[in-house]
Amino acid sequence: MNNRYCVIMCGGVGSRFWPYSRTDLPKQFIDFFGTGRSLLQMSYDRIQGIVPKENILLVTNRRYAKLIHEQLPDVSDDQILYEPARRNTAPCIAWAAYHINAKNPNAKIMVAPSDHLILKEDEYRRCILRGFDFIENRDVLLTLGIEPNRPETGYGYIQVGDECEGTVKKVKTFTEKPDLELAKVFISTGEFMWNSGMFLWPVKSILAAMRQHASVITDIFETDISAFATDRENEYIESVFPSCPNISIDFAVMEKAPNVYVECVEFGWSDLGTWGALYDNSLKNSEGNVTQKCKALLFNSTDNIIAMKSDKLVVASGLHDYIVADADDVLLIVPKAEEQKIRLYVNEVKLNYGDEYL
Amino acid sequence: MNNRYCVIMCGGVGSRFWPYSRTDLPKQFIDFFGTGRSLLQMSYDRIQGIVPKENILLVTNRRYAKLIHEQLPDVSDDQILYEPARRNTAPCIAWAAYHINAKNPNAKIMVAPSDHLILKEDEYRRCILRGFDFIENRDVLLTLGIEPNRPETGYGYIQVGDECEGTVKKVKTFTEKPDLELAKVFISTGEFMWNSGMFLWPVKSILAAMRQHASVITDIFETDISAFATDRENEYIESVFPSCPNISIDFAVMEKAPNVYVECVEFGWSDLGTWGALYDNSLKNSEGNVTQKCKALLFNSTDNIIAMKSDKLVVASGLHDYIVADADDVLLIVPKAEEQKIRLYVNEVKLNYGDEYL
Numbered sequence: 001m002n003n004r005y006c007v008i009m010c011g012g013v014g015s016r017f018w019p020y021s022r023t024d025l026p027k028q029f030i031d032f033f034g035t036g037r038s039l040l041q042m043s044y045d046r047i048q049g050i051v052p053k054e055n056i057l058l059v060t061n062r063r064y065a066k067l068i069h070e071q072l073p074d075v076s077d078d079q080i081l082y083e084p085a086r087r088n089t090a091p092c093i094a095w096a097a098y099h100i101n102a103k104n105p106n107a108k109i110m111v112a113p114s115d116h117l118i119l120k121e122d123e124y125r126r127c128i129l130r131g132f133d134f135i136e137n138r139d140v141l142l143t144l145g146i147e148p149n150r151p152e153t154g155y156g157y158i159q160v161g162d163e164c165e166g167t168v169k170k171v172k173t174f175t176e177k178p179d180l181e182l183a184k185v186f187i188s189t190g191e192f193m194w195n196s197g198m199f200l201w202p203v204k205s206i207l208a209a210m211r212q213h214a215s216v217i218t219d220i221f222e223t224d225i226s227a228f229a230t231d232r233e234n235e236y237i238e239s240v241f242p243s244c245p246n247i248s249i250d251f252a253v254m255e256k257a258p259n260v261y262v263e264c265v266e267f268g269w270s271d272l273g274t275w276g277a278l279y280d281n282s283l284k285n286s287e288g289n290v291t292q293k294c295k296a297l298l299f300n301s302t303d304n305i306i307a308m309k310s311d312k313l314v315v316a317s318g319l320h321d322y323i324v325a326d327a328d329d330v331l332l333i334v335p336k337a338e339e340q341k342i343r344l345y346v347n348e349v350k351l352n353y354g355d356e357y358l
Numbered sequence: 359m360n361n362r363y364c365v366i367m368c369g370g371v372g373s374r375f376w377p378y379s380r381t382d383l384p385k386q387f388i389d390f391f392g393t394g395r396s397l398l399q400m401s402y403d404r405i406q407g408i409v410p411k412e413n414i415l416l417v418t419n420r421r422y423a424k425l426i427h428e429q430l431p432d433v434s435d436d437q438i439l440y441e442p443a444r445r446n447t448a449p450c451i452a453w454a455a456y457h458i459n460a461k462n463p464n465a466k467i468m469v470a471p472s473d474h475l476i477l478k479e480d481e482y483r484r485c486i487l488r489g490f491d492f493i494e495n496r497d498v499l500l501t502l503g504i505e506p507n508r509p510e511t512g513y514g515y516i517q518v519g520d521e522c523e524g525t526v527k528k529v530k531t532f533t534e535k536p537d538l539e540l541a542k543v544f545i546s547t548g549e550f551m552w553n554s555g556m557f558l559w560p561v562k563s564i565l566a567a568m569r570q571h572a573s574v575i576t577d578i579f580e581t582d583i584s585a586f587a588t589d590r591e592n593e594y595i596e597s598v599f600p601s602c603p604n605i606s607i608d609f610a611v612m613e614k615a616p617n618v619y620v621e622c623v624e625f626g627w628s629d630l631g632t633w634g635a636l637y638d639n640s641l642k643n644s645e646g647n648v649t650q651k652c653k654a655l656l657f658n659s660t661d662n663i664i665a666m667k668s669d670k671l672v673v674a675s676g677l678h679d680y681i682v683a684d685a686d687d688v689l690l691i692v693p694k695a696e697e698q699k700i701r702l703y704v705n706e707v708k709l710n711y712g713d714e715y716l
């Protein structure tokens with residue numbers, strides 16, 4: 001177990017969850033379900049006992065240092081990697097891998113997002129343990145794939161091949177988010193899983209794969225590889241990290257590497273990437289409405305998600321399939337079907353009003 | 359001119375304008391158009407020079423004393439009649455008439471609501487002066503009727519007869535708010551005016567008409583008629599006023615009296631009774647949207663009125679013909695077509711949550 005590491009990525013801004021998720025309080029820090037624990041805290045809690053506490057690393061932005069220390073008082077500052085710039089998942093994962101490799105070249109790493117919902121924690125822990133077993137003596141990149149239950153267009157998909165060992169299958173292709181027609185085809189073939197963005201790999205394997213398929217990134221990090229896990233590391237990262245390309249690990253490595261496997265899992269997962277995902281995972285009343293932190297009087301209104309940051313009274317009529325989200329200084333009212341456009345709307349907000357509302 | 363009096367009714371709560379109009383700050387006290395003057399202040403301003411300042415009376419509720427003194431510092435406390443209970447317009451007008459009659463039995467009274475919009479003030483003043491002239495030596499009840507420009511279902515209508523003198527015609531009938539079909543018939547006949555709720559009459563005439571058609575009210579006020587305009591008046595009113603029936607002047611007197619006339623006027627009037635009326639009277643952008651006190655980014659959204667009390671950012675998509683009104687602790691989202699139902703919704707709020715949000 002001492003070779004096991006977990007990298008929790010918690011530097012995102014969750015822009016599709018705007019205006020709840022804001023630059024100063026992204027969604028991973030929010031107690032979305034009123035359970036008393038934020039999504040990040042739940043992510044941290046659920047790997048306890050699988051990975052030693054001191055082998056848990058968080059990769060984030062320095063602006064969230066205070067939030068992290070408040071929410072995870074057990075985590076010391078040397079467990080947190082502060083990215084000097086936002087560069088998507090590939091540079092984030094690369095840094096964590098170099099850092100861990102300098103400490104323990106036999107490390108087996110689990111990479112986990114901090115803003116997902118997992119309903120069946122016991123099953124989750126069994127899956128993670130099986131995953132660590134699978135990668136123990138192999139040169140492989142393992143991803144967790146979720147059995148799809150609907151033609152979701154908000155997720156990437158993984159096509160699996162025939163070759164398999166237990167619940168693990170060889171990956172044929174990684175695909176981008178499909179449109180609805182294609183998503184339906186994916187589902188009908190039975191060959192596609194949702195890409196959960198959770199990975200397990202030996203540190204040696206991910207570094208080798210990166211050197212082969214994303215050398216633009218490894219070249220940057222290997223300018224002075226001796227700096228990792230020393231007191232020069234932060235200064236070094238400050239100087240080299242910003243020159244990394246903005247690229248996802250899927251695009252940089254997973255779509256290209258030949259030794260990619262998927263563990264097919266089913267533990268009540270949602271990436272909670274969108275209001276619609278939150279809607280799907282929340283308790284609905286008899287009219288299909290979900291309300292969060294508000295008193296609501298809804299007339300002739302169905303299948304809405306209505307969320308207020310303050311404990312506000314909402315009176316609505318004639319609303320169907322809408323997202324209504326109020327965050328004190330911002331009010332968002334859009335059809336649920338347009339949730340993927342919220343990012344565009346947030347861009348418009350930035351163009352028109354600068355960073356004030358982000 | 360010294361016989362002229364004006365009674366401004368400003369005790370209403372404007373529930374159709376909820377949640378902007380609240381029990382603690384009804385719409386007449388709000389600067390709706392950002393001009394720097396509230397609707398009450400504008401009502402007061404526009405009769406200056408027509409009625410002596412000291413002959414202007416305000417009828418209201420004691421909870422608004424502070425607001426009135428702040429907004430109208432020229433008005434002294436003995437010009438304000440504080441109703442001990444809310445009893446609609448007939449008892450309100452009756453009290454003012456008895457009060458004025460005790461001071462000046464030759465008084466000619468104009469009764470004005472405090473929450474209407476009048477765009478052409480010069481024309482308004484000419485109409486009021488013509489009205490005072492008409493009632494000077496007659497035993498009549500004169501109402502101001504507005505030439506209708508659409509089959510509005512939110513107003514009462516007045517049917518006029520042939521007999522006329524200048525712009526004044528004899529009234530045939532007062533009617534309640536019609537449904538849309540009936541309103542269209544009213545418009546097509548050319549015989550109907552909108553009932554503005556503004557009246558002019560000799561104090562003798564309104565008291566005589568009340569004694570004849572609403573004796574249940576005059577009997578109450580005449581328990582001790584010597585109390586009016588003395589230092590016993592307030593105590594007297596406290597004891598007798600609450601036993602008055604809750605009834606409008608239209609229903610109690612105007613629909614029944616034979617000597618009712620209407621002056622046909624056109625001075626850019628709206629009763630601003632509803633969000634729709636405010637929408638109609640506000641500047642629209644090219645998509646027909648009206649926004650008040652907010653920054654708005656509206657996508658695929660037309661013909662809405664969006665009003666925020668704080669200077670809030672609103673991002674909306676796919677909204678057509680809606681009222682979106684945010685008042686810090688309350689958010690209202692209803693189709694414009696349902697504006698007449700807002701009162702019902704407010705009742706539901708009261709039933710569910712008590713007075714907190716009224």
